[in-house]
Amino acid sequence: MRWIYELIVEKIPPFSLLPKVYVTTVQLLLMEFVGITIALIFELPPNRAIKYGSIIIFVVVLWSVLTLYIAPTIRSFRPSLSEEENRVIETYKRILFHPKHLEVVPGLVIFFIFLYYFFVINPNLLIYYLGKNHQGVLVFAAILLWDVSYRAGLGVWVTYNSLVRSILLLKISRRRKKLEHTLLYDLRSMERMDLNNLVFGLISLIIYPVFQVDLFISVSIIVYVCMLLIFSSLSIYFIRKVPWLPPDIMDLLNEGKFAYVGTVESIRPHVTPVVYVFDGRYVYFATSTVSKKYKNIKKVRKIAILIDERDPTDLFKNKAVLIKGRAAVLGISSLLYALPTLIRVRNLFHRKFQKYMGVYKRDKSKLPKAWQLTPMVRRIPVKIIPEEVIYWRGARKIRIPL
């Protein structure tokens, strides 16, 4: 299913003939050209009709850019590994891309309210913007009004439904069992989309100066912006709280103590054990600035970390999770932007490894000279930004091929 605007872009020339990147630029130029031509032919007041008209066209095009990004993102969500969460995502997609084009409804409401306002309640506004002889351009003005209303309606529609989606997903995620979860990649795109909706809301502020002479419209714009900002920030807040890992892996990450960190040294792999902490979202380990892995990460940020649980009595009861991604070194410079994270990570380490770290302090003399002089200060936390997660449960028997 496609939104009407997408269908126009895909099916109607000249847009359908253009590569996607140029569509919105051509749209901008075309609308501007038509608008300015009409304004000149009908001798409209230039600094209102042309200036304000251009601002509105500009906003319409900016919104179009976001729309063309948001729509495919929503359609790209893959099936969630939790049946219930999957139902939420599917419903969300179905409402947003309803075959009866429900997405037009909020736009129609906005359109008719303003049509009524301009023609019945406050006809002077039309004279203010378009001059006394504006009958000839009403069709173009109405089309522009529809363009704005349709996209504004789409913005509300998407933002509201995303908020509902985030709340439901968070609620359901609390009841997950074993390996149920929604894919990290999709959770991230949802978050990015909400951020887009936030920008979508902020863009509407550009229209504000155009209508500041009119109280009703200015207030409507402010209300609209606030609504979008609140909806989308709440949605971001809730979606970030949805765990991106299933309960089984969360348990493993919460209970494990040691991990193996794989890094790259030119074209050779390197792997060493570390102690780590998990804050519910990310895995962190601490490393010395003189260690090999630190030097490796500084050159190539690609990293893998494996956390496992071994049962000494039964090799088959082992489970392991491998997280592949990028390493973010939380060095001195990160004090500026990641102080809360640094404090949280430090506390997590102290709580989890109280005894373990205590030994370092007690038996300082057993440490190599270099370590004694540069104690914990030179141990820098590294955050793993995940890109792929692999989970094993139970080793299989060693099969000897015959």
Place this chain on the structure above:
Amino acid sequence: MREIPPKILEILHLNYFGYLCTLEPDLQPHITPIFFVYDHRHKTIYFLSDIHSRKINNILKNPEVALTVDERDESDPFNNEGLLVRGRATVHSPEEARVDMLPEIYEIYEIFKSKYRQFMTVSKSSRDVLVSIEIFKISHWVGPIFTTVKLR
């Protein structure tokens, strides 16, 4: 120094799990826990893996591997002991295993059998292949003290 100290041999013989790190073609590290054996005569480590597994795929494109084998103590970091082996892996597919190599391969299976007794099974339809790791360098640590043995 070309001889492997007994301390290191002990770790290689007594530990069931090893953590093998390979590189994907884009240099992304990949780690997998493996069962392995060490054959002292050839100073080589062996493991078995499904021919379609990610690590075999990686090794075929880049044979450089790293393997960590360690003993860990949750309450005292000074008791942590382990080693990092760096070397080059070779995949011995069943077709490649020449007839004159068969006795050697069987000997390696025997080492597997003695180390992992109850965890072994014999399979006729297995897609598993034998992989050997030729050791270049071993780093050994006890607590914070490191030593390195170079074999090549």
